[in-house]
Amino acid sequence: MEIPNMNYIDELSGDDLGFKANFVKILKDEFPIEKLEYIDNIDNNRTDAASQNVHKLKHKMNILGLEESYKIAVIFEEELRLGNERLKDDFMKIINTIENYLKTI
């Protein structure tokens, strides 16, 4: 399993520590909401709505340098649109990894 990293955020922030702190806060605020919405939609078989949640969540993977996870999310988003939940467990592992990482930064 890939490990999230701060490379992109560091590149973006440069010496601007205020921005970095604020951006991390935005991630910490946004992520749990998107995760909950996703779980609610998956649990209630709203696969099309869940695909929209995956679309948003995959941006966080991009930001946190999770390139392989991002590729899985792209496929999962497409499959969900067609009602296929095949990658549900893999995706859940990824978002749990992000959740745990966000607690450490």
Next chain:
Amino acid sequence: MKCIIIDDEASSRAIVKKLCSTLPDLEVVQEFENAIEAIKFLNRQEVDVIFLDLHMPGFSGIDFLQTLKNPPKVVITTSDPDFAIASYEYEMIIDYLVKPITPKRFEKCVQKINSSSSIPPKQNKGTGSENALGEDLYINIDRRLIKLKYKEILLIEAKGDYINVKTETSEFLVHTTLKKINSKLPAALFLQIHRSYIINFSKIIDIEDNSVLIEKNVIPISRSNRPELMRRLNLL
């Protein structure tokens, strides 16, 4: 240059705002989490550049682009590289940034903005096909742009606020008007033969009195459109 950012995700807006702040030419005057609010703002105030996310719930970036009468320069920000070709159908789009946007790529984008000429005001293009470039048309279905080849389209039927595009293999219900799609179609291939129907001229099987047969579809010909249809037939 005054710019606005439209993106439903706060983190994405923060990234673009930060990137703008690193360059002297750009001033972010407002940011919006949905396109409707941005339209209201643009009715009151002019801007030079819009950074626009394509993938937003409800009212997508493409929907938004279609509402702009005298658009400023637009830079698309999205995670879907597949939209890139479709987005260049819109002349106001200067660049297409795939997330995550790096500072280096953003700098290049600003150079493009600076070197691009301003967008001329839209001309009234009538019902012809001046817009019809290439061999395909993109239609917006549930936030996805689906490519249709002109030659595969059989007919288009008006259905209230929607149109039903019938192709050789399937049908697509699109939220637009017959008039609007007519302006995008090549006039040499398509003809409106009734207030509710546009047909692909090359798909006609036969014409009988006041109707045209296309595959198994019998399409009425209105009295007012009949002369034009007859004029274009290669009659013996």
